[in-house]
Amino acid sequence: MSNEKQKVTSTDEFIKGLWRDNPVFVQVLGMCPTLAVTNTAENALAMGLATAFVLLMSNILVSLLRNFVPKQVRIASYILIIATFVTVTDYAIQAISVELHKSLGAFISLIVVNCLILSRAEAFASKNSVGRSILDALGMGLGFTFALFCLGAVREILGNGSIFDMSIFPEGYQSWIVMILPAGGFFTLAAWLLVINKVQTKKAKS
C-alpha cells in the first residue's frame, strides 16, 4: 500500500485536482457555493481563492495532527479546524477590502460546510504527509477556483453582458436575467459538465 503511494509523483498530486479529479467538474463537490456565488466572474474568483486558502490551511493542520487525533472525534476536530480558518479568512478579507467583503457577504461563512474541504481532510490529509497534503490542497483549491471562474464568466457574460464589470456587448444587448438567477447556475453547470465529460471520454477512447 505504502509502496503504491510512493509511485504517485508530487506533480501528479498537484495536477490531479486541476483536471483529472477536478472537484467541481469531476467529483461534483461543493455545489452550494458553486451554484450560489458564481453569478459574476469576480465573485467566483474571490470565492474560489478564499476556499483554496481555507483548504490549504486546514489540510496542513489536519495532516500535522493526523497521528494525534483519535478516530472517534476526527470529524468533529476537522470541522473545528475548518471553522477556525474560515473565521480567520473572514477577518482577512475584511482587512483587505471592505468592498470585497460586502460583495461576498454571507457566503464566506458558508465555506465551513463546503464538503470539498471536509472530503480532502478525511480522504487525503489525514492519511498523508504535510508536503503531499499541501500539494493536494493547492491542486484541488486551484481546480475549484478554475471551475468556479468558468461558471462565473459564462453567467456574467450572458446574464449581465459584462465580464469583471466591463461591458462587452453593444448598448442594445438584452441580458438573460435567468443566467444570474439560481436556475442559470444549474444550466451553466450542466453545460460545462457536458463539455468536460465529452472531452474526457474522447481522451479515454483514444
Next chain:
Amino acid sequence: MSEASNIKMQNPANSKKMLLAMVGIGVISAFLIVMSFELTLPRVTRLKAEALEKAIFEVLPGTVNTQAFGVAADGKLFEIQEGDKPETTLYAGHDSDGKLVGYAVEASGQGYADLIRVLYGYDPAKQTIIGFQVLESKETPGLGDKIAKDEQFQNNFKALDVRISKDGQLRNKIITVKQGQKQNDWEIDGITGATISSRAVGNILGESTSNVVPVLYENYKKESNEQ
C-alpha cells in the same frame, strides 16, 4: 453486540485522548481566531471609517468637513463624544466656506438577507434627499445588491422630496413603487429582480426621514434665524 462491548472496553483509555485532542484543537483554534482578530482590527476599523467618510462626501457633494451628531430623545442635536452610541447618528457636512451643505443620516432596517445599513444626504435648504449610499448589506450578490450599484436606482436619490408640512411633519412619506411607475417626487423607482431589497430601502428611508427630517429642519430654521 460484540462491537458494542468492544467500544465500552476501549472507552476508559480513549476518552482521555479524545478529550485531550478536542481541547488541544480548541485552544489552537481560539488562539488563531483571537490573533487574527487582533491583527486585523486596527485596519478594519480604519477601512470602515474611511468608507464612512467617503460615503458622507458622496451623499453630500461639496463637503470638506464633517461633524458627528446624535439625536436626543427630546429632539435636540448633541455632539457625539468618544464612545457614545446614540440611536441615530448623523453628520453635518460643511463646505470650504464653512457653510452647511446638509446632513448625512445613518439608517438601518431589515432587508432580504440581513440588516441593511444606509446613509442618505438631506439638504434642508432644498428640503430634498440629495444622495444615498449603502453602507452594509448582505443582500444576494447579483440581485439584491443592485440597491448599491444600479445606476437607475441610484438616480432616485438625487432629488427625493421630503418637504415638511405646516404641522411640522413630513408631507409625504417616502415609498418604493414598481419599476417604471414612479410619478411623484417622493417615490422611489424599484428594481425588477430586487423587489424586496429595493422596497426595504424605501421602508428604511421612509421610517428614518419621518423621524429625523422634521427635527433637522427645525434645527436648520432656528440656526438660520439666529444668523
